[in-house]
Amino acid sequence: MSGTAVVNFLAVLLILTSMLVIETRRLRLAAYMYSLQSLVLVLIFLSLAIFMHAEPLYIWSFTALITKVFLVPWLIIRTLKKIGDQEGESAFKTSTTVLFAVFLVALSFAVANSFQTYAVVKVKIAMGVSIALFLLGLLCILTKKNALKQIFGYCLMENGSHLTLALLAYNAPETVEIGILTDAIFAVVIMLVIAGRLFKSFGTLDTDNYTLLKG
Amino acid sequence: MGENLLYLLPAVPLVTALLSFVIRSYRIVEVVHVAGISGLALLSLGLVKSLLGGQTFFALDGMLYADGLTAILILLIGTVGFLSGFYSIGYMRHDLAHGEVKERDLSTYYGFYHLFLFTMILSAISNNIAILWAAVEATTLGSAFLVGFYKHKTSAEAAWKYVLICSVGLAFALYGTILTYSNAFSVVQDAHKAMLWTELIKMAHQLDPQMMKLAFVFILIGFGTKAGLVPMHTWLPDAHSEAPSPASALLSGVLLKCALFAMVRYYAIALQSVGSEFPQTLLLIFGLLSVGVAAFFILVQNDIKRKLAYSSVEHIGIIATGLGVGGPLGIFAAFLHTINHSITKSLLFCTTGNITMKYGTRDATKIRGMKKVAPLTGFLFAAGLIAVAGSPPFNIFISELMTLTAGLKSGLFWPMILLLLFLVIAFAALVILISETVLGSPPEDLPRGETNWMGLLPLGILFVFMAGLGIYLPAPLNQLLQDAVGVVLGH
Numbered sequence: 064m065s066g067t068a069v070v071n072f073l074a075v076l077l078i079l080t081s082m083l084v085i086e087t088r089r090l091r092l093a094a095y096m097y098s099l100q101s102l103v104l105v106l107i108f109l110s111l112a113i114f115m116h117a118e119p120l121y122i123w124s125f126t127a128l129i130t131k132v133f134l135v136p137w138l139i140i141r142t143l144k145k146i147g148d149q150e151g152e153s154a155f156k157t158s159t160t161v162l163f164a165v166f167l168v169a170l171s172f173a174v175a176n177s178f179q180t181y182a183v184v185k186v187k188i189a190m191g192v193s194i195a196l197f198l199l200g201l202l203c204i205l206t207k208k209n210a211l212k213q214i215f216g217y218c219l220m221e222n223g224s225h226l227t228l229a230l231l232a233y234n235a236p237e238t239v240e241i242g243i244l245t246d247a248i249f250a251v252v253i254m255l256v257i258a259g260r261l262f263k264s265f266g267t268l269d270t271d272n273y274t275l276l277k278g
Numbered sequence: 279m280g281e282n283l284l285y286l287l288p289a290v291p292l293v294t295a296l297l298s299f300v301i302r303s304y305r306i307v308e309v310v311h312v313a314g315i316s317g318l319a320l321l322s323l324g325l326v327k328s329l330l331g332g333q334t335f336f337a338l339d340g341m342l343y344a345d346g347l348t349a350i351l352i353l354l355i356g357t358v359g360f361l362s363g364f365y366s367i368g369y370m371r372h373d374l375a376h377g378e379v380k381e382r383d384l385s386t387y388y389g390f391y392h393l394f395l396f397t398m399i400l401s402a403i404s405n406n407i408a409i410l411w412a413a414v415e416a417t418t419l420g421s422a423f424l425v426g427f428y429k430h431k432t433s434a435e436a437a438w439k440y441v442l443i444c445s446v447g448l449a450f451a452l453y454g455t456i457l458t459y460s461n462a463f464s465v466v467q468d469a470h471k472a473m474l475w476t477e478l479i480k481m482a483h484q485l486d487p488q489m490m491k492l493a494f495v496f497i498l499i500g501f502g503t504k505a506g507l508v509p510m511h512t513w514l515p516d517a518h519s520e521a522p523s524p525a526s527a528l529l530s531g532v533l534l535k536c537a538l539f540a541m542v543r544y545y546a547i548a549l550q551s552v553g554s555e556f557p558q559t560l561l562l563i564f565g566l567l568s569v570g571v572a573a574f575f576i577l578v579q580n581d582i583k584r585k586l587a588y589s590s591v592e593h594i595g596i597i598a599t600g601l602g603v604g605g606p607l608g609i610f611a612a613f614l615h616t617i618n619h620s621i622t623k624s625l626l627f628c629t630t631g632n633i634t635m636k637y638g639t640r641d642a643t644k645i646r647g648m649k650k651v652a653p654l655t656g657f658l659f660a661a662g663l664i665a666v667a668g669s670p671p672f673n674i675f676i677s678e679l680m681t682l683t684a685g686l687k688s689g690l691f692w693p694m695i696l697l698l699l700f701l702v703i704a705f706a707a708l709v710i711l712i713s714e715t716v717l718g719s720p721p722e723d724l725p726r727g728e729t730n731w732m733g734l735l736p737l738g739i740l741f742v743f744m745a746g747l748g749i750y751l752p753a754p755l756n757q758l759l760q761d762a763v764g765v766v767l768g769h
Binding site: 201204210213217220221224228231232233235236238239242244245246249250251254257258260261264265270273275276 | 341406408409411412415416419422423426432434435436437438439441442443447449452453456457459460463469470472473515516518519520579
């Protein structure tokens with residue numbers, strides 16, 4: 064199998080794992096799915112590093128392994144121990160969400176197709192997937208009512224932009240990736256802390272109940 | 279000299295923050311805090327002074343940079359950071375005395391206050407567009423604690439919306455950043471240069487215009503969310519009303535502008551890359567929409583801080599409209615409005631701090647007779663509201679008039695009529711608020727008298743700025759604004 068085929072194959076796995084994160088009702092399992100997805104992301108970084116001679120991506124795959132495969136899922140599971148594991152209601156049925164997801168993936172590939180002039184032409188599928196991942200994360204935030212699920216949505220969006228970054232800007236100075244990754248981790252940490260406080264005050268993570276501030 | 283300032287400016291609040299976090303005694307933390315805000319104010323003024331006349335400085339291999347645009351932001355961060363920081367002392371002591379917070383919370387408050395200042399400074403002096411993005415995202419994370427400072431249910435709810443919506447919005451800005459970078463990289467083939475704004479602006483006309491358009495849309499959505507443009511503004515009234523009043527002053531007065539100025543950097547690139555029509559039309563639409571929607575919401579709110587928060591959305595809309603009008607006059611008006619709004623809105627938010635300390639509520643239907651209860655606070659509140667409503671003799675009137683004039687000169691007749699109509703609605707809403715809260719008869723059992731001198735001195739200074747800029751624009755400030763306009767238009 065050629066290098067681009069490997070990358071594109073792995074990229075498609077990202078879509079599958081995203082759907083699993085979005086649709087798994089048990090949050091601990093969703094955290095494992097997220098960890099799995101991050102592992103796929105790490106493998107993509109590695110294959111890009113090998114096949115496209117993108118050396119900086121060796122370091123990226125290492126930092127992503129530490130932070131996204133282990134650290135972030137661990138932080139989420141730690142919070143889950145305090146606030147329970149069940150998701151509760153969702154705004155849409157699974158079938159409706161899947162329908163939306165299919166539409167978003169198609170849209171992403173259409174957008175990626177317009178990037179004719181760039182180096183990504185070879186891995187166009189991966190480019191499409193990175194945008195799709197971003198949009199699927201957004202879909203998760205908009206359709207799920209559970210605060211923890213919305214955090215997962217943010218994590219998916221973040222994985223999506225991380226892949227776009229790897230495809231379009233892997234040669235950028237190292238400080239760039241450090242800055243962006245640090246922010247992403249702190250964002251998750253802060254969201255988890257606030258979610259813990261919300262659970263303490265409202266007794267639920269269903270965001271439909273957070274209606275004290277209106278208008 | 280200027281280069282050293284670029285290192286010292288972020289270092290001072292960072293060190294102050296770290297010290298505040300580790301020192302337990304709040305008396306000592308207060309001393310550290312005062313030293314920190316004073317140092318920051320002096321350094322800010324020093325940098326602004328050395329930038330006058332179109333000077334620029336680089337530091338850290340071109341990663342840090344200061345020009346006229348930076349100067350405006352640094353001026354605001356320095357002065358508003360100092361004044362609302364000073365105001366914080368009396369405000370927090372009051373909260374401590376009334377059992378709202380514990381001694382330990384005060385150290386944390388000051389720690390995050392300075393961390394927040396640090397992130398804003400970083401966003402102002404970043405030349406690397408990825409670091410610029412990271413700094414703006416970091417402002418959200420640094421200020422999230424301030425929004426959720428009180429242990430109320432509502433504070434947690436506001437902090438949640440704030441972090442989630444802003445982070446998601448900013449994810450779009452990250453895409454815009456990556457697109458701009460890869461666009462530039464295919465032009466120069468130099469990874470370091472393709473990340474630097476000063477290089478991007480030089481090669482703007484070589485960039486692929488289609489890709490730049492796409493990038494600008496992402497940037498507008500992303501930084502627009504953080505700046506509070508409608509329809510991405512929904513987190514703003516919650517966050518700005520739930521934060522402690524001096525933090526609200528900083529959030530509304532300064533932070534919104536940091537995000538807006540990040541967008542202005544891309545606006546400058548887009549002007550050269552894709553021409554003026556595309557970015558200006560977008561800004562005009564978002565600007566007018568923000569003014570219009572906010573004007574109605576100011577009218578229907580009961581909470582005074584929420585009214586003020588919506589008023590911030592309105593004024594960010596006016597600034598965006600000024601940028602949308604474009605040209606030297608439109609952009610000048612937008613920048614002048616940026617400064618005017620910062621001064622006036624920090625005055626107002628700090629004043630609401632005095633009001634809530636006195637009345638124990640933010641509900642406009644319960645606050646009556648401020649004129650009799652606390653005449654000075656009442657006077658400052660009324661003056662601030664008159665100013666923010668856009669009435670002479672205060673500063674905001676001047677920049678609003680300038681925006682309208684610029685628009686009419688550019689042939690934007692109907693958009694300006696629309697703007698004027700929205701401004702009238704907002705004006706009415708704010709005048710009603712004055713007549714209800716400042717006049718009227720106060721509750722019988724409320725003790726008379728002002729809260730404390732520490733809560734009045736910074737407000738007095740802000741009032742002097744507000745009134746002064748209403749009648750006279752000092753030459754250095756005029757120069758500063760001209761420099762900033764030059765940066766955007768590439769003169």
